[in-house]
Each structure stands twice: as C-alpha cells, then as structure tokens.
Amino acid sequence: MRFTISAAKPEDCKDIERMIMELAVYENMPDQVKISHKELERDGFGPNPFYHCLVAEVPEEHKSKDGNTTVGYVIFFYTYSTWKGRTVYMEDLYVMPEFRGNGIGKALLGAVAKLIPHGEQKENRPHFETWCFFKVRFLLRLHGRILIRVLS
Amino acid sequence: MRFTISAAKPEDCKDIERMIMELAVYENMPDQVKISHKELERDGFGPNPFYHCLVAEVPEEHKSKDGNTTVGYVIFFYTYSTWKGRTVYMEDLYVMPEFRGNGIGKALLGAVAKLIPHGEQKENRPHFETWCFFKVRFLLRLHGRILIRVLS
Structure with missing residues (x-):
C-alpha cells in the first residue's frame, strides 16, 4: 500500500486528536484525554513548539472504512x-x-530517526527513550548505529 | 541560613556537574553519569536551551566543608x-x-513554580511531573492552586 510521511500541519490536528483518542480507547483509558485539536494546534507549531509530529497518509482510494486518509502519527520532543x-x-x-502490517x-x-541530529562525535547524538513499544518489534539502524532494539 | 536562588549561568556548570554526581552517588549509580560540565554548558543556554536550571548559593561564610558556596540545584524542562x-x-x-533543613x-x-506560566484559563496551566520526590515532603500552593502534594 502506498503512503506518505510528512510533518503535521495545524489542519491535521483534528485527525491527530481522533487518533490520540483511538489509542487511549485501545489502552482502556479514554477518560484520560483532556486536550483537543485546539491545544494541539496551539502547542505544536511556531518557533518553539512543545512537540513535533509526523503523520502518515494514504491515497483517497485506500481511505479507511470511516473515510479517513490520515492513518497514523508519531509525536516526539x-x-x-x-x-x-x-x-x-x-x-x-x-x-x-x-x-x-x-x-x-x-x-x-525511521522518519523520526532521520530528523534526530547526528554527528561524528558520539556525544552529539541524543539518547532515545519511549514508553510506547508495546506494539513495536524491530531493530532500527541509522548511520551504522543501532538506535532502537526491540526484540520481544 | 541566608541563601539566594538564581538562574544558572554557564560558569555554574562545574558546580552542577559536581552535584549531579553527588546525587548519582547517593542513588548508588555514579557510573550512569555520562555527561560533564561541557555538555551542560552547551545544552542549557542560548535561545533554545534543552533544560532550565536554578542554583542555590550561600554566602562565603557559610561555605561547605569542601569550600563550596553553590549548594543546591533544580533542573526542569x-x-x-x-x-x-x-x-x-x-x-x-x-x-x-x-x-x-x-x-x-x-x-x-517555589522558584520553579513561579517560572511556570499560569493564567485564568485552567487549560493554560501546564501539568507538573517528576520522578524525584523521594526526599520532598510538602505541599506547594501557587495562585490558590495546589501544584504539588507530597504527603508521604
């Protein structure tokens, strides 16, 4: 299936809000979501954004059963x-x-990894952390370095 | 005892490095500290710092037994x-x-709390998180709102 990855734009925030809620429902904690697309729009753009977001989009002919073409996201900071x-x-x-699949x-x-600064000096390479590997099972290499190793 | 709280300056980073190591020794994990004052100087200042730091200083007459007058710090982001x-x-x-004591x-x-933006709108007030309350036992109020409640 063809898809594109790109930096989120403010107009993507309603889709991001929808998927944040889908993830919270998956985790059985939908009541925990206290923010909406308005806060996402306010906080993720401009010269000093509080977060960075990439979205995955599929062509119109592959839209979801509910009509969505924005089908994934990653948020990091x-x-x-x-x-x-x-x-x-x-x-x-x-x-x-x-x-x-x-x-x-x-x-x-992989798109996040490419955005992370890297240099010849090992100390210039940032450390990587997350809590959300419950569904990710692979090993990501970048510039000859193992960035993420998830074996279980 | 008199003391002052102020924003850390690059020249404070050797003291901050010393205290980061003291804290790591207290936690029985001194080998985990991979950075030095050089990275702290590079990363904590300028237009887009990776962290914010405040330091506590005592007058010369109250210096520590090792001769230090910078005796505490807080790092947040x-x-x-x-x-x-x-x-x-x-x-x-x-x-x-x-x-x-x-x-x-x-x-x-309290100085961190005063630096945190606050407004009439509840949604403009940031959430507060930390892992390091093992030695902090008090309740901090700011602008009529309970910011931190640590009872145990």
Whole structure:
C-alpha cells in the first residue's frame, strides 16, 4: 500500500486528536484525554513548539472504512537527562488497526530517526527513550548505529 | 541560613556537574553519569536551551566543608502529554546534605513554580511531573492552586 510521511500541519490536528483518542480507547483509558485539536494546534507549531509530529497518509482510494486518509502519527520532543544529556522522547506512535502490517509504523519511526541530529562525535547524538513499544518489534539502524532494539 | 536562588549561568556548570554526581552517588549509580560540565554548558543556554536550571548559593561564610558556596540545584524542562498537554518535568532537585533543613529545596521548587506560566484559563496551566520526590515532603500552593502534594 502506498503512503506518505510528512510533518503535521495545524489542519491535521483534528485527525491527530481522533487518533490520540483511538489509542487511549485501545489502552482502556479514554477518560484520560483532556486536550483537543485546539491545544494541539496551539502547542505544536511556531518557533518553539512543545512537540513535533509526523503523520502518515494514504491515497483517497485506500481511505479507511470511516473515510479517513490520515492513518497514523508519531509525536516526539526533546527532553534532557542529567546522566545522558540530550534525549529524544517518543510520546506516541500509532497506526490505525486496519492499516497495520504495511510498514507505516516503521516508516514513521525511521522518519523520526532521520530528523534526530547526528554527528561524528558520539556525544552529539541524543539518547532515545519511549514508553510506547508495546506494539513495536524491530531493530532500527541509522548511520551504522543501532538506535532502537526491540526484540520481544 | 541566608541563601539566594538564581538562574544558572554557564560558569555554574562545574558546580552542577559536581552535584549531579553527588546525587548519582547517593542513588548508588555514579557510573550512569555520562555527561560533564561541557555538555551542560552547551545544552542549557542560548535561545533554545534543552533544560532550565536554578542554583542555590550561600554566602562565603557559610561555605561547605569542601569550600563550596553553590549548594543546591533544580533542573526542569517542558515536555508534552497527548492526554494532558503542556507538562513541566522536574528532572533533578538536589540540596547538599550539610545544607538540608534550611528551606533551600522548598525555595528552589517555589522558584520553579513561579517560572511556570499560569493564567485564568485552567487549560493554560501546564501539568507538573517528576520522578524525584523521594526526599520532598510538602505541599506547594501557587495562585490558590495546589501544584504539588507530597504527603508521604
């Protein structure tokens, strides 16, 4: 299945809100979602965004049974560890169930990896953390370095 | 005991490195500290710092037995929750053992709270998170709102 990965735009936030809720429902915690597309629009864009987001889109002919063409997203931001320094934290990685198995999740994560600064100096490479690997099972290499190893 | 709280400057980073290591030793994990004052100087200042830091200083006459006058620090930064939105994450809060019991930790945390944006609209107030409350036992109120409640 063809799909594209691109930086989210403000007009994607209603779709992102929808998928955040789908993920929360999957986790049996829909009541925990306190924000809407309005906060996402306010906080994710401009010169100092609070988060970065990429979205996955499929062509119109592959739209979901509910008519959606935006079918996955990843949200990440920088944090800091006083032990390890610069850290990229991946908050959410989600692909709609009917679109799984097409490599969309891996492509989203690979696109994040390409956005992470890297250099010859090992200390310039940020550490990577996440909580959300419950559905991700692969090994991601970038620039000869193992960035993410998930074997279980 | 008199003390002052102020925003860390690059020249404070050797003291911050020393105290990060003291905290890691306290946690029995000194081998985990992979960064030094050089990374702290590079990452904490300029237009888009990776972290924010406040330091506590005592007058020369109250210097530590090792001659230090910078005796505590707090490091925090913004993260983002797809459930709760803007979040302030407090990475470290530390006061040297010989200076505890003087209200320095509470003053550091209060100074962080004053730096956090707040408004009439509840949704503009960021959520607050940390892992490091093992030695903090108090309730912090700000603008009539309970910001931190630690009872155990």
